[in-house]
Amino acid sequence: MKSFFIHFICLFFILAAAPDLSADQTASPSPAKQTLRLMLDWFPNVDHLPVYVAREKGYFNAQGVSVEIISPSETADALKLAATGNVDLAVSYQPQTIIAADQGLALKVVAPLVRHPLTTLLYLADTGFDHPQDLSGKKIGYTVPGLMDVLLHAFASINKIDDYTPVNVGFTILPALVSGQVDAVMGPFKTYETVGMAQHGYKAAFFELEKWGIPDYEELIFVCSPAILKEKQDAIKGFVLAMEQAFAHVAAYPEQSLALYLDAVPQADKKMETDAFALTRPYFATTLGHDPDKWQAFADFARTHGLIQNQVDAARLIHTWQ
Structure with missing residues (x-):
């Protein structure tokens, strides 16, 4: 699972032609970037x-x-x-x-x-969900407010998921699933969170959005x-x-x-x-x-x-x- 912490990477390049050029100045001038x-x-x-x-x-x-x-x-x-x-x-x-x-x-x-699309509706593999409709009446998390919650609404409408409870879990995906806070999460990538879960000993399963009514994007x-x-x-x-x-x-x-x-x-x-x-x-x-x-x-x-x-x-x- 991806880290909670945001790593700020500031990579500053010194402009070669700038008048306040410092130690990176070379003998022959080059065009300013x-x-x-x-x-x-x-x-x-x-x-x-x-x-x-x-x-x-x-x-x-x-x-x-x-x-x-x-x-x-x-x-x-x-x-x-x-x-x-x-x-x-x-x-x-x-x-x-x-x-x-x-x-x-x-x-x-x-x-x-x-x-x-890499985004999925992800759940633990041993929960026995075979069709999105199996999530009716369940608690479904989402990661990015304003995006994943609205995608979840559309996905649920298309696939007849009734009476579900949406829960903003942010990026606490695995803890939310393992603790039973939610039964599935909208937003994890099939190429990333699945790998992180496997490293922690949990097998992920998921519904790919484009295979369940969401257009390719x-x-x-x-x-x-x-x-x-x-x-x-x-x-x-x-x-x-x-x-x-x-x-x-x-x-x-x-x-x-x-x-x-x-x-x-x-x-x-x-x-x-x-x-x-x-x-x-x-x-x-x-x-x-x-x-x-x-x-x-x-x-x-x-x-x-x-x-x-x-x-x-x-x-x-x-x-x-x-």
Whole structure:
């Protein structure tokens, strides 16, 4: 299970051409890099591995960009801070982005990170749940308020889960399940929490959302505000191009990519991250761009099932790079 503690990683790059250049100055001047502040959706983990590969392989530097990676205090912080321009970029989720757009937040989606859902409705394997409807009358936890609780509502409606009690468990997933506080939890990733539970001697089972009525969606994406995109378009395009190189490297050299990540994030649990990476790797993006029809299908679903109140034109959220 993922840690409760958020590790703040502030990676400051000294601009080579700045007038107050310090000890990193070289004999011959080099072009100044533009710094972008990227806020993750959570503490660093293998979901973010391609970002670290882009940094460690020098792909950001080659695009004239330096990237400061920051962890949020709460999982919802990244999207809000990106929308207000307090960070340049954020890792977020497609459903959360559509919900935020419905609420009036101005956002632009600039690149994918994880192409398909990782989120599950997870439970202990020995509980005997064979169909979502078996959870009728049960207590069901959720992790991220404003996202996982609304997904749970839609999932329950589609799968006829009646009279359930929603419980905000945050990220105390395993304790909540083992103690009987809840019977299942909406929000754990099939590629991460399952590994953590196994390390603690518990076998997880789960219902995959896309197999039980939730449309396919992009689990993790990079977003920014329209104002930041306009102001820093060249730098953000450089970030996106560097990520494309990183995706290719991860696909071609998975073991080296994992080693780069583990060196960059020394506090990571190497056994857990290694096992989780094996499950996560097939879901990473390999190319840039987004499918507007896929995005619109989820937006229409969200309105039908009450996740959003208004019609959202998903294509307007997506920035297309030329």
